[in-house]
Amino acid sequence: MLTRIITGIIGIAIAAFVVQEGGAYFAGFALVLPLIAFFEFVQAFDGRGANLTLITGIIGLVLVWGCAWLGNSDELVAVSTGIALGILLETVFLHGRVRFLDACLSIAGVFYFGLPFAHIVMLRFLSEGQMLATPLGDFEFGCAMVWILFIGTWASDTFAYFTxxxxxxxxxxxxxxxNKTIEGFLGSLVGTTAACAGLGVFFGFPVKEMAILGFALAIAATLGDLVESVAKRETRIKDSGRIIPGHGGVWDRFDSVLFTAPLVYYFVLLTDLMTK
Structure with a gap:
């Protein structure tokens, strides 16, 4: 437990620095994390006899990240299409070594980790230059939204666990x-809704819309956690890795974020939150 607490404190400190700094620091971490998570994904399924395309998958992740980092979201569809078709072609050029199911799993892994982290990058750099006045000083709009994403997701997990x-x-x-209970899920709904409403007050966003976001975040975070649980049962692993002492792997720590990141990004766009 002590190791878990110490690692958690260090992780929060690093996250705070990276989120606040933005720029290349943030973009770099948003590339490294999905690369590690994809490697864990490959290792997990290798243990079940699969032969996923690690190198091609890494190239695909870098390309998806590059579209987000450069702000070329329109090109993301073209790049994603090329990644999917390119990995499928490995079943032809490496016939006998890469099975069709291996290629499909590889494509799923690239998009499962790559697209959510691409949305995190795009979220951080939304409306650059727009500042929000708070009791703790000015925050960039994108920085504030990333904090809402992470705090909301952590709140969901925390309230679910304790309830x-x-x-x-x-x-x-x-x-x-x-180990998941209905009562824990309901506690997550209530707690996350309240937490995001409070963040709305802090950052000066409409409280009603932030409460709605919190409610949706709790649902998305729970579903993200359950998706990884299904994968763990399929691959018969307890933790995705050991890179984070006391917490498992990157996939373990970001399973909920993989679902909440796109939610927050599109919520901002659909509600036009940048102008409120």
Whole structure:
């Protein structure tokens, strides 16, 4: 437990620095993390006899990240198409070594990790130059939204854990994640809604819209966690890796964020939050 706490404190400090600094620091971390998570994904399925296309997958992740970092979201569809078709062609050129199912799993891994982190990059650099006045000083708009993304996701996990531990008795998805309870999920809904409403007050956003975002975040975070749980059962692993002492792998720590990041990005665009 002590190792977990110490690692968590160090992780939060690094995250705070990277999120606040933005620029190349943030973009760099947003590339390294999905690369590590994809490697964990490949290792997990290798243990079940799959032969995923690691090198091509890494190239695909870099290309997806590059579109986000350069602000070329329109080119992302073209790049994604090229990645999918390129990996599928490996079943032809490396016939006998790369099976069709291996290629499909590889494509799924690239998009599963690459696209959400691309959305995180695009979210951080939304409306550059727009500043928000807060009690702790000015925040860039994109920086504020990334904090809402991470704090909202962490709040969902935290409220679900403590509520479930205290009063949880009805299983949410026993065949997928036996420890999750309906009570924990409801606690997550209430807690995350309140947390995001509070962040709305802090950053000067409409409280009602932030409360709606918090409610949606709790649902998305839970679904993201359950998706990784399904993958773990499929690959028969407990943790995706050991790179984060006491916390497992990058995939373990960001499974919920993979679902909440696109949600926050499109919520901002659909509600035109940048002008409010």
């Amino acid at each position: 479930g531990s205290a009063i949880g008795s009805h299983k949410l998805a026993p065949s997928i994640s036996p």
